[in-house]
Amino acid sequence: MSNMAKILIVDDDRDLVAVMRLVLEREGYRVVDAAGPGEAMVKVEAERPDLVLLDVMMPDATEGFHFVWKLRQRAGAFFAEVPIIIVSAIHDKTELRFYPDSGDGSYGAGEYLPVQDFLDKPVDPADLLRAVSRALGLVRKT
């Protein structure tokens, strides 16, 4: 199973990370985690994961968003293309709205977040696995 994808989970809720790790590793994925955006950026560089699972609300509303933009702006195709799944509630207290990038330029700057998918909290294990394989499949298709 060494060719299974490596997934980076970024979330400050250690218990949730433990549960998601359990579910993903059972499926054969390799899992690394980071507790905050700083650590996450380091891990992305070092580990070059195939997918990033990002909690958008850590520890407050905007850090997750900033992380996505910072990541995407780094030089290199890897950073522009690594699939990101946002894990957080959509109908949230944060007023920001975010959408997966449809890729056809129909959204203006500031209206979308360049991520591939989003998952509602509380996370349903089946949904999680589906979203992960979908996101990884997207990459493999191109």
Place this chain on the structure above:
Amino acid sequence: MSLGSSNSLPVSAELVERLGWLIRLRWLAVAGVVCFLEVARRVFPVRLGLRQLYFTIAALAVCNILYWWRLRRLLRTRARAVPPWTRLLARFLLPPPPGGLGDIGDAGQAAVFANLQVAVDLLLLAALLHFSGGIENPFLYFFIFHVIIAGILFSRQATYVHASWGVALVSVVAAGEGLGILRHFALGGAWAAGAYRDPALVTAQLLVFATTLYLSAYMGSSIADRLRRREGEVVVLSMDVAHKAETLAAALDRVSQAERAKSQYMRKVAHELRGPLGTIRTTMSVLASGAAGELPAAAVELAQRAALRAGGLAQVTADLLALSRAREGRLAIELAPVDLAPLVRDLVAEARVAGDRAGVSVALRATGEVGQIAGDTAALRELVGNLVSNAVRYTPGGGTVEVRLARQGESIVLEVEDSGIGIPEVDLARVFEEFYRCDNARSHSGEGTGLGLAIVRAAAEQHGGRVSVRSVVGRGTCFTVTLPALATAPRDLPAPPPV
């Protein structure tokens, strides 16, 4: 607050206003007397001292012009310092003002002026009488009008003085004519030639006249006094009301702030609870799935139950957050024009998925161009979404849900009608309360936080609208939401951000 200012005119202002009235009244009297004289000498078989009468009336008119001119000067120089003797005079001549004697001020001059006018009026009236028969003239009793006016305008003492002045004048005329000192202008005709000389008759007339005048003085003053006292009471009352209104406004302010604080606190608590509850639910469902190792069936069941309960709590916190968002509202500048029809269409389509699963048909009837509303898209989605999903949830299989959207004048009306279990009459009033679930709802569908309708109502009110419900148990329920439509033409507004 306008109620806080005094509602009564200070006495001086009242007096000055009355002076204008008095002058106008006098013009009326002049005109009246002239007309009457012209008619009288042609119609009645009486002889009148016309030359003298017209001279007297001319004098009255001249006086009135002088009064008018003096009044204008008085109005222009009201702010001058008042010599002490006019204050004293004012205190004597004027009635006690309702709010106390504090505002006598420049009333001194006005008081003297007014009293002078009335005194001169009485003199001229006596002259008119003298030239038209003296004690024989029935118009003798017109003195009453002047005394009553004095009673209204002046103090009780001043009024009695005027009454006495009138009695004195008439007595002088009667005595003078009777004793031959003054010429008598006999009316002639039906009036007895010597009545004015008969001391018994004259005395009787004078006595009745004096009594009438003093009684009029008394009544005029009393009535005016009572009116002024009432006025004073009204002023006190209105100040009291103003004060109470201020207190109430302050109390309302405090209550609103408390409400806002409560909502903010609720939001913070819900936010804190949310993450951990979600994690517990996920953990429990993963445990139940056996991902951490095969569990005995009983353990799996327990884990599933725990997952469900945690999920329920997570839903409650999500609803509480939605509710506090709806309650705290948005600043007016953050509201954007929202097209209601596509939003409703979306949510109906979503509900149709659940409806198909449950065997409940969901139909939408949107008639005509509905228009836009200034609003918050998320809150409106909550509003419509809750109503439609409730309708589907509480309608047994085979039933129908109809969503109607229409424009009615300045408002947009949304109706969600179902053929479901209905709401009992006793619950109808409480159904919008937080966490309130009626018994039949609870037994029909275990899930449900009791917050959905509270969110609907808060969202409706946030948009300046309202929501109402009618229902029959076992037949169905209809929720009606009325929202104020955006007045301007949709084309003039910038496009709303995509949702």
